[in-house]
Amino acid sequence: MATGRTHRPATRSRGIPEATVARLPLYLRALTALSERSVPTVSSEELAAAAGVNSAKLRKDFSYLGSYGTRGVGYDVEYLVYQISRELGLTQDWPVVIVGIGNLGAALANYGGFASRGFRVAALIDADPAMAGKPVAGIPVQHTDDLEKIIEGNGVSIGVIATPAGAAQPVCDRLVAAGVTSILNFAPTVLSVPDGVDVRKVDLSIELQILAFHEQRKAGEEAAAETAAVTLTPKEAGKGPDGDVPAVMPA
Amino acid sequence: MATGRTHRPATRSRGIPEATVARLPLYLRALTALSERSVPTVSSEELAAAAGVNSAKLRKDFSYLGSYGTRGVGYDVEYLVYQISRELGLTQDWPVVIVGIGNLGAALANYGGFASRGFRVAALIDADPAMAGKPVAGIPVQHTDDLEKIIEGNGVSIGVIATPAGAAQPVCDRLVAAGVTSILNFAPTVLSVPDGVDVRKVDLSIELQILAFHEQRKAGEEAAAETAAVTLTPKEAGKGPDGDVPAVMPA
DNA sequence: ATGTCTTTGTGAACGCGTGCACAAAGATGG
DNA sequence: CCATCTTTGTGCACGCGTTCACAAAGACAT
Numbered sequence: 001m002a003t004g005r006t007h008r009p010a011t012r013s014r015g016i017p018e019a020t021v022a023r024l025p026l027y028l029r030a031l032t033a034l035s036e037r038s039v040p041t042v043s044s045e046e047l048a049a050a051a052g053v054n055s056a057k058l059r060k061d062f063s064y065l066g067s068y069g070t071r072g073v074g075y076d077v078e079y080l081v082y083q084i085s086r087e088l089g090l091t092q093d094w095p096v097v098i099v100g101i102g103n104l105g106a107a108l109a110n111y112g113g114f115a116s117r118g119f120r121v122a123a124l125i126d127a128d129p130a131m132a133g134k135p136v137a138g139i140p141v142q143h144t145d146d147l148e149k150i151i152e153g154n155g156v157s158i159g160v161i162a163t164p165a166g167a168a169q170p171v172c173d174r175l176v177a178a179g180v181t182s183i184l185n186f187a188p189t190v191l192s193v194p195d196g197v198d199v200r201k202v203d204l205s206i207e208l209q210i211l212a213f214h215e216q217r218k219a220g221e222e223a224a225a226e227t228a229a230v231t232l233t234p235k236e237a238g239k240g241p242d243g244d245v246p247a248v249m250p251a
Numbered sequence: 252m253a254t255g256r257t258h259r260p261a262t263r264s265r266g267i268p269e270a271t272v273a274r275l276p277l278y279l280r281a282l283t284a285l286s287e288r289s290v291p292t293v294s295s296e297e298l299a300a301a302a303g304v305n306s307a308k309l310r311k312d313f314s315y316l317g318s319y320g321t322r323g324v325g326y327d328v329e330y331l332v333y334q335i336s337r338e339l340g341l342t343q344d345w346p347v348v349i350v351g352i353g354n355l356g357a358a359l360a361n362y363g364g365f366a367s368r369g370f371r372v373a374a375l376i377d378a379d380p381a382m383a384g385k386p387v388a389g390i391p392v393q394h395t396d397d398l399e400k401i402i403e404g405n406g407v408s409i410g411v412i413a414t415p416a417g418a419a420q421p422v423c424d425r426l427v428a429a430g431v432t433s434i435l436n437f438a439p440t441v442l443s444v445p446d447g448v449d450v451r452k453v454d455l456s457i458e459l460q461i462l463a464f465h466e467q468r469k470a471g472e473e474a475a476a477e478t479a480a481v482t483l484t485p486k487e488a489g490k491g492p493d494g495d496v497p498a499v500m501p502a
Numbered sequence: 503a504t505g506t507c508t509t510t511g512t513g514a515a516c517g518c519g520t521g522c523a524c525a526a527a528g529a530t531g532g
Numbered sequence: 533c534c535a536t537c538t539t540t541g542t543g544c545a546c547g548c549g550t551t552c553a554c555a556a557a558g559a560c561a562t
Contacts, residue, residue, distance in 0.1 A: 019549060025460040029439060043509065052441040056512095056551055063511055071510040071557045088460050089467030096459070103361045107354035113439060113456030118463070157466055158459070181469055182462040184455075188280060188364060190303040198465045200458050204435075205364030206276040207451050208347070208409070209339050211433040212369070213272050214449045215408055216340030218432055270519060294539065307521055307542095314541055322527045322540045 016087075020061045026051045027058065028084045034077050043074035095122035095156045097180075099171050100163030101131055101141050104186055108162060109137035122154040127167065144171075151178035158182045165189045267338075271312045277302045278309065279335045285328050294325035346373035346407045348431075350422050351414030352382055352392050355437055359413060360388035373405040378418065395422075402429035409433045416440045 030050040034042055044062075048055035062068060062075070068083055069075045085091055096114065098105050101124050108114070109124055124136055127144040134141050142150060150156070159180040161168050168187035175183065182198045185191055188206075191199050281301040285293055295313075299306035313319060313326070319334055320326045336342055347365065349356050352375050359365070360375055375387055378395045385392050393401060401407070410431040412419050419438035426434065433449045436442055439457075442450050 017549070021464050022457075022461055024464070025454075025457040026441075028460075030441075044511095045509085050441070052443075054551070056553090057549085059509095059511060060550085067511075069510055070559085072508045072559045074509070087464070089463040090460065092467070094459075094463055094466070103358035107358040108455065110354045111455060113454075114459065117456060117460065119456075119459055157470070158462055182466045184458055184462060190277075190281075190301070192303075196469070198462060200462055202453060202455065202458055203276075203364075204359065204362060204453065205368060205370075206273075207435055207453060208345075208365065208370055209276040209279075209341065209368065210273055211409055211435060211449060211451055212340040212345055213275070213338070215345070215433045216343070218447070219408070268519075295541095296539085305521065307523090308519085310539090310541060311520085318541075320540055321529085323529045323538045325539070 016064045020064055021088075023051070023053065023057075023061055024084050024088055026053070027061070028081065028088070028090075031077055031081045031084070035081055039077055041070075041074045041076055044069070047075065090118045092118060094119050094158055095154045096120065096158045096160060097123045097125060097150060097154075097156050097175075098160045098162060099125045099144075099147070099175070100161060100167065100187075101126040101136055102162065102164075105160075105162035106136050108160060108186075109139065119158075122156055123150045125150065127163075147171075147174050148178040151175065151180060156180060158184070160184045160186070161191075162186045267315045271315055272339075274302070274304065274308075274312055275335050275339055277304070278312070279332065279339070279341075282328055282332045282335070286332055290328055292321075292325045293328055295320070298326065341369045343369060345370050345409055346405045347371065347409045347411060348374045348376055348401060348405075348407050348426075349411045349413060350376045350395075350398070350426070351412060351418070351438075352377040352387055353413065353415075356411075356413035357387050359411060359437075360390065370409075373407055374401045376401065378414075398422075398425055399429040402426065402431060407431060409435070411435045411437070412442075413437045 027047065030047055031042070033050070034047075044055045044059045048058040051058065059069075062080075065083060065087055068080055096119050098108055098121060101109065105124070105126070109121055114121060121137070121139060124139050124141045125144055125147055126132070126141050129143060131141045132143045151159075157180055159172075159175040159182070161171055161175075161183060163171055165187050168185065168189045169191060172183060172185070172191045172193065176193055176197055181196060183191065183193070183200070185199055185201045186203075188203055191201075193199055278298065281298055282293070284301070285298075295306045295310045299309040302309065310320075313331075316334060316338055319331055347370050349359055349372060352360065356375070356377070360372055365372060372388070372390060375390050375392045376395055376398055377383070377392050380394060382392045383394045402410075408431055410423075410426040410433070412422055412426075412434060414422055416438050419436065419440045420442060423434060423436070423442045423444065427444055427448055432447060434442065434444065434451070436450055436452045437454075439454055442452075444450055
């Protein structure tokens with residue numbers, strides 16, 4: 001997973017636990033697939049398998065939404081799709097701005113998963129004057145100078161930050177000041193925001209590092225022995241065990 | 252956060268809790284920034300603030316790695332950078348292949364955060380013959396037919412899937428069969444893999460949906476009343492409360 | 503109508519993660 | 533060498549999330 005929520009200490013948002021909310025989109029996707037195949041009903045066991053979770057967990061998750069199943073039969077697919085969509089707020093239109101139209105920003109603008117779920121890319125914003133006016137994914141890029149005007153003019157409440165790390169916090173501040181209250185951050189930085197603003201972070205490099213950790217464990221239980229041998233105390237280690245600190249650069 | 256680990260029930264990987272492992276990259280980034288500013292030592296309080304976590308949590312996290320701090324002083328920045336890097340397996344070279352060179356795949360290939368932490372993009376693979384040979388981020392794209400050869404020839408153990416949803420599982424199967432044991436999945440699908448293979452998922456659309464949920468709650472506590480009124484049982488609801496099921500499309 | 507069989511919904515136990523609060527450790531100054 | 537002050541490392545308690553296991557509920561056949 002990318003990394004979890006930043007702000008919000010674990011507040012359950014009306015009886016619905018955060019962990020459940022995070023799984024609802026997963027269920028929704030599986031249900032949508034079933035709906036396309038015109039499957040009328042599905043059991044918790046089948047749906048859980050499709051979503052890759054435990055069936056008891058799925059039932060408990062749904063129980064937070066209400067009793068939408070029929071014992072002995074299962075859940076009505078169409079009805080459940082609607083209920084989850086409504087619960088997630090996907091029945092309304094969410095205008096979104098993407099700030100930072102580099103490789104990643106452009107990829108996001110072109111990403112089908114955005115437009116397909118009630119999320120509408122209202123504007124693309126970049127600080128590079130040379131980008132201004134250029135169409136990306138059919139939408140002309142606008143300059144950062146007009147950020148506030150764009151946010152307020154379109155009633156945007158969700159912003160996506162895909163800028164370099166250094167630009168993220170200033171951009172974030174301007175977005176929040178202009179009225180954005182939810183931010184999806186792709187920049188490798190910790191954003192600080194006032195209370196009431198939600199930030200979710202997606203960090204590609206962190207995900208890889210977590211994989212590397214597990215990979216390392218799988219690779220060498222025996223090879224780890226030699227590396228583990230060099231465990232010195234700070235005082236003894238002048239500049240690192242094997243003479244030099246390994247080259248690690250900022251993400 | 253993107254979404255968490257898929258497989259692996261919560262196995263702590265040698266006394267080090269998963270939650271801690273997930274935070275190590277965060278600490279590492281903050282420490283690297285300090286290192287660049289030539290800051291010699293840092294207290295748990297300062298570092299925690301920079302990483303956006305609780306200081307007690309940070310100290311406990313570090314305690315799993317060993318006693319690397321000095322009471323009354325703090326932690327030696329350089330030494331800690333090295334210890335965390337080593338723990339995460341970042342002191343070695345990890346060849347990575349990216350499969351699916353669309354908008355996202357290209358963005359990933361160009362993403363600096365990959366190359367900068369011991370991750371080396373060993374190959375780019377795409378199913379489109381027209382892409383073959385074209386350089387992306389300075390690396391020529393190779394055809395899917397050669398996937399096994401590429402994996403085995405370069406000793407690749409980490410694969411990144413950035414294909415459309417439909418192609419993800421077949422690609423995953425081939426990667427695993429060829430020897431890949433860690434997968435970072437950007438396709439909006441649940442991948443099934445044999446035991447011993449780690450899968451982490453990054454799902455852009457799910458992150459937005461979670462934001463939308465909280466946004467909806469913030470937006471309307473009062474407007475929610477009218478929507479909440481239409482809570483029928485499946486039997487009563489013929490085809491959905493207000494006559495029609497809202498248009499929701501697959502991600 | 504009654505019995506059987508399937509599947510939901512949930513009570514309860516357990517385990518992990520978090521955060522408080524404090525004692526131990528060491529640095530620093532006199 | 534002793535006192536003071538800072539900061540680490542951790543014991544402990546609490547709460548969330550997960551999972552098991554089962555009773556209640558309803559469909560369906562006879």
